[in-house]
Amino acid sequence: MVQYNFKKITVVPNGKDFVDIILSRTQRQTPTVVHKGYAISRLRQFYMRKVKYTQTNFHEKLSTIIDEFPRLGDIHPFYGDLLHVLYNKDHYKLALGQINTARNLIGKIAKDYVKLLKYGDSLYRCKCLKVAALGRMCTVLKRIGPSLAYLEQVRQHMARLPSIDPNTRTILICGYPNVGKSSFINKITRADVEVQPYAFTTKSLFVGHTDYKYLRYQVIDTPGILDRPFEDRNIIEMCSITALAHLRAAILFFLDISGSCGYTIAQQAALFQSIKSLFLNKPLIVVCNKTDLQPLDGLSEEDMKLVNEMKAEALKTSIGHGGEGTDADVLLTMSALTEEGVIAVKNAACERLLNQRVEIKMKSKKINDCLNRFHVAVPKPRDQKERPLCIPQAVLEAKAKQAAAEEKRKTEKDLEEENGGAGVYSMNLRKHYILADDEWKEDNLPEILDGHNVYDFIDPDILHRVEELEREEGLRQAEADDDDFEIDGTELTPEQQEALAEIRRKKSILIQQHRIKKSTAESRPTVSRKFDKDRQFTTERMGRQLSSLGLDPSMAINRMRSRSASRKGRKRERSPEGRNDGMDIDDDTPSKKQRLSRSLSRSRSVSRPPHEVVPGEGLRDSAQKIKAIKLAKGSSKKRNKNAKRGEADRVIVNLKPKHLYCGKRSKGKTDRR
Structure with a gap:
């Protein structure tokens, strides 16, 4: 016989007590003394043991809660429905699911921090990692505090069930x-x-x-x-x-x-x-x-x-x-x-x-094993008279009708195999409707939107109208395809027609060259224009093309040369007032002052030093500007430090955390709570 004794379920502590129990056990059951002079491997092992032991305790406690509470699918349907009536099985399963998720998260946290502790390079770093690991585990547990409180209430009520x-x-x-x-x-x-x-x-x-x-x-x-x-x-x-x-x-x-x-x-x-x-x-x-x-x-x-x-x-x-x-x-x-x-x-x-x-x-089938052990007495015939079985004709006819009905009746499985199998056959859910007239089963159900029947607002000729719209759209699209702009050359003069033919020929050549380059781009090495033998893109080529078109190429060539010259130079010349003139030098014979400034710009930078005072900054002299820069750096130092702070950096919120500074307990007192 299966007996359900819910009184044996272990008490579920709340979030704060849970953390206190685990951290106290970690403090009592693991070594507490570590010195700065220990080898780094020993320091790592010391703090890894703390993290692993805490995670193991959390895992054992949470696993006990999950295993001892009954699973509604595994127990008798009576108890499953009774628990659903009393506690709502959705809330019950959700609470146990959160406990299971917390257990998995704590395991992942311990695994990650043990991995980090293997590379800890100092006592301080290892201790910070240990504190961060334990803190994150406790945070995970505090988040499931409501679920723990709910399960404790359920446990107390289940313990009172008969x-x-x-x-x-x-x-x-x-x-x-x-x-x-x-x-x-x-x-x-x-x-x-x-x-x-x-x-x-x-x-x-x-x-x-x-x-x-x-x-x-x-x-x-x-x-x-x-x-x-x-x-x-x-x-x-x-x-x-x-x-x-x-x-x-x-x-x-x-x-x-x-x-x-x-x-x-x-x-x-x-x-x-x-x-x-x-x-x-x-x-x-x-x-x-x-x-x-x-x-x-x-x-x-x-x-x-x-x-x-x-x-x-x-x-x-x-x-x-x-x-x-x-x-x-x-x-x-x-x-x-x-x-x-x-x-x-x-x-x-x-x-x-x-x-x-x-x-x-x-x-039941089990009775056959018992009947085999009994001796069944068969009476001996007392005369030669035959006594066959006497079954009423009505019973035989009823059995025959029942067998015929069972043979004719097709199940949903048979219908599914006849009509394409699973995924193709769709079962008719309306055929078992109990209606006054069987023909009503296949009627279209009204679709209600905002209290109105959608079918009342549908035009009966909507399909015909849709066909007309599609036909009209097709005609318009065909007209648009016919109206694509293309120069056919019928209205052009002979000179324009020759220019158009030349443009189209050059366009096709450029397209072919681009396609060839694109197809061989991966295998073709990148060659700098400096070493390009073909020299396709030069000012001379541009000048020849512009001259062939009847244009004067001198201005364009000078503009390109001045732009390349300005790019080769370090910077434009600084004016005496500390600003650029914004003018390019196009003279072929620069003055001596210009040549000197260009040589200086190539040798060293002429940018303004940081302590130089610019008119309009509001500073008296360079000494005052240097002092202002120092004050600005000092004020931003703390903000930058806070911005770069991570989880592993040392943060002591409570200056004397209980579980880090209390030692082993004495014999007299064992319950600090």
Whole structure:
């Protein structure tokens, strides 16, 4: 038998306590004394041990939390749905996922900083890396503080849940609030469930145990259920619904026939009809309680009719699923106050459940191994008369029809294989719609946008209009292609036609040369224009081309030469006022002063020194400017230093951090918190 004991889950500390526990353990369990004179390898090993030990402790603690909390997909569906009802499985999974992510991040941080510590070049650098590693680990853990607090609350609540075995013999008590369910479980078990004369005294599941025929049965008391839609039920009611849906148990539906619970028999019958689908394949007994206040015989005809309908439904459920229920077993009366009929109800429920479990086991495959050990006696024939099997003709016809229907019926898998297989076949989701007319299944569903049906705003001739637009667009595009500008030469003079032909010929030659260069660009070495033998791009070539066109090339050649001369020179001559004239020298015979300035510019720079005072700066002399420059550098030094600061640089926020300056503890005091 599978037992779920959530009380064994370890306590989940909050973020601050978690950090204190881990850092204190690191401080106690690892060496604390290191000297400056140690070899650098020993220093690295000392701090790497600290980082690795801290990461291992974090990993163990977080792994314990992840492993001990149950995974909703691995436990029984009853507990999975119960936890979802109580805690919302999305929040639960998200919290555990954040714990797992934090564990992985801490592992990566430790790995990265151990790698950096291998190359630490001093005691100070190694210590800074260790502090940075531990600080980042603690930051990661503090970020998941809300998840740790949530899991601690879940753990405390789960520890208070009853230990229910979903697979053992179970009796489930359900019904409206205040109908006597808790009083009944107190009578037949030693469970001490609170009983009060008002509704919803029981707000969660309670478990007791009782014995019948030397077998142990667990009895579960569920909170009351109200007759309302499923989505309107609260968490207390959903606990009962979850137990009814998932536990294979004998159901005792309690009915208060006296009306003292505050609900009429009609309301209780309506609840029975609304949840009867949860009673399938389970032994069901309708228990009429509080007969000391109102006997069953004294009910009105309408109420008696409702009770008989419930009795018929319970009998149908029992017979339809292999039970052996009779009228006497399905409808029972009792009084929890006088204890009249209490034991009879318990015995009937246990007997019905036992018979059903035996019947299920007889139908299982395991029974064959047991039957092989028994000797089955075969009677000897007492005469020569043949006694063949006698099967009614109606049964044979019904079986034949069923077999034919099964042969004809095609599954979705068969339809998928016939229509192209997976990825091609699309299942028709509408064919099982329950509509008044089957032809309505294939109707187009309206698309609603802003409260309006989109189809109401669609022009019925829209397809025809789209075709017309496409046709018109094609005609316009064809006209645009025909109207491309191209000189055909019909309106030109003979001289212009010759020039046009020459331009086109030169254009084609240039295009071919460019394509050849582009195709061989990767394999062709780059040759400086200085060593270019062809000398294609020269002023002489440009002059010849301009002369052939009837233009004077002298101005263009002079302009190109002056530009190249200005590029060869270091800088233009500085004027006496400390600025450039902005004039190029085009004379062929420069003066002596110009030649001297050019030779000086080639030998040394004539740029202004930093301490030289320029008019308009607002400084008195060069000494004052030098002082201003020093002050500016001093003020920007601190900002530059802060800008270059990284994670590994030494930053002590707290001048006396507890875990770095406290030593080993003495024998007397072991809890500093």
